[in-house]
């Protein structure tokens with residue numbers, strides 16, 4: 001498909017998307033649900049190295065530490081894990097795999113390669129059971145959005161998906177970073193289930209990403225575009241890739257930039273078809289992907305055959 005070929009080249013414009021996706025994107029721009037008011041610069045056409053440096057300059061992965069209001073007065077300093085995520089793994093991992101949930105993971109046969117990494121990151125409800133050949137079975141960290149914690153259908157408390165792994169949850173806060181407003185009106189109430197889970201399983205590392213971290217990543221995506229991108233947080237995929245670049249020497253990302261297996265199948269584990277899952281509607285996914293592709297130091301063959309992007313950890317980025 002021509003859209004995917006343009007993504008491989010890193011030169012995709014919104015005009016190439018279907019009218020339906022273009023309309024959805026415009027609606028999100030007009031709605032501006034999170035009150036985004038971007039005041040930064042815009043530098044289109046930075047090189048991959050320049051983008052890497054800009055991202056490295058930003059905050060290392062940051063999680064709620066309970067020191068700020070309203071979390072401080074609610075006693076969260078005793079609720080959050082003693083070690084922040086940035087310190088949990090000491091010097092960090094050598095090699096890390098980020099496994100997106102894209103339908104193109106199906107029939108990839110990448111399971112063994114994925115499991116050979118020191119750490120594997122997965123997303124939301126993505127299973128390994130029954131899909132080991134294609135996605136592997138090792139999970140080190142799982143990023144979950146607030147809906148997983150809040151909606152009963154996900155059975156957060158009982159499902160094995162959320163056991164024996166490090167959990168990292170997130171929810172879109174206002175762009176102004178008003179934590180009071182966020183606490184009283186999150187997208188989905190993740191705070192109550194988080195507290196409850198921390199109390200029941202204090203030994204399981206479980207973090208909530210700081211909204212500052214998420215919006216700072218969004219700012220970099222916007223800074224690298226002349227067009228206005230969707231004023232909504234980056235996808236879990238983008239957040240996860242950047243998080244692993246802070247924790248690992250080298251990061252391999254699978255089926256974020258689609259391979260030749262590209263499909264409208266939304267997730268490898270569900271029979272639901274929608275091109276928006278790969279190209280974006282709510283999330284500024286297209287712009288995220290062009291930025292990641294620009295930083296890719298892996299081969300064209302890896303990208304086309306495996307949907308694999310190779311990124312240096314920030315420790316190995318010298319600016």
Ligand code: C5P
Nearest residue numbers: 100101102123124235236237266277278
């Ligand atoms: O849908 P979900 O957010 O759980 O998927 C995890 C991540 O995988 C997404 O945030 C997105 O970055 C990536 N993804 C993708 N293409 C798809 C499905 C997911 O790039 N078709």
